[in-house]
Amino acid sequence: MLRSIILVTLLISSVCAFQWEMYKEEFNGNEIEEGSSDNQTEQLPGMCWACKWAMKKVKRQISNGATPEDIKKKLSMVCDEIGFLKSLCRKFVAKYTDTLVEELSTTDDARTICANISVCKK
Template sequence: MLRSIILITLLISSVCALQWDMHKEESRNELEESSGEIPTEQLPGVCWACKWAMKKLKRRISNGATPDDIKQKLGTVCDEIGFLKSLCRKIVNKYTDTLVEELSTTDDPRTICINITVCKK
């Protein structure tokens, strides 16, 4: 009887340990897949940072600005945002080409951020 109890306990422990290892591996894979991704509409401040940067850029970009001028200004706008600098840079790096196109239009900052899906409609 005691032998059966010990055997069942070991079996249950092994299954629990295996399940725990599988759970840890899944969590690690999820973190690796999500690293570098912009948590659109999840992190507080993402939409605000985008609108702030687009507002600054809209003021600085003239009507005749070339795509290279816009890219240059995109590269420096995040330096002024303070503690959201890294978040701003992720947005700019991920959407550079789209932002160059959007900033060439008459869209307002909120519309631009909605179009790149970092703000809700």
Template sequence: MLRFIILVTLLVSSACALQWEIYREEMIGNKESSGEVMVKTNQGLPGLCWTCKWTMRNVKKKISNGATQDDIKSQLSMVCDQIGFLKSACRGMVNKYTGVLVEELSTSDDPTTICVNVGICKKRPF
């Protein structure tokens, strides 16, 4: 019984930690110069920007500089299996933007730049 309680506690805390990370990253990216938090209105699914950056970061790690488009497509199709409860959001994003993501992953852009170029994330004001 104690093992079950510990297991449930660990699962709940890891899910909360992931949600907190998504929330924190979105809030950092949405601060205006005055320091007030903006409300997102043009992004449909909360956490999609974080999902995009996570996906691009993991695919970039697995492909080499000379990777073909087929190699990149293969990695894109497999990476969503590793994201956990955001798997369906990841797959939807990859399916919708496959062509653009393959082109963007062929460049030397970082994950944030790729997600901004695709239109999934907002460009941060500097």
């Protein structure tokens, strides 16, 4: 029984490691690309989820009268909490900082913000 559990655990770990390596190779050196169409879909696996997660976190941390500097500070720190998508999150925030600051200053929800910057489907 223990041998079966160990075998299954190793098999699952191998598959996950293989998928992660393929994902890193695909993403390595490429920035998030913007498509030419307005009805754009999610560019990278997990990007929509990561965007919504980060925007919800920042929205909860800022007040209605937050200055752009306050929002930038929160944006720069939010990626530290996302786990294995940290580098993807940081590249995303760096690329869209000004747009995100503007979007977070509105009353839009996280899904709308991410759709407005074409990371999630509209």
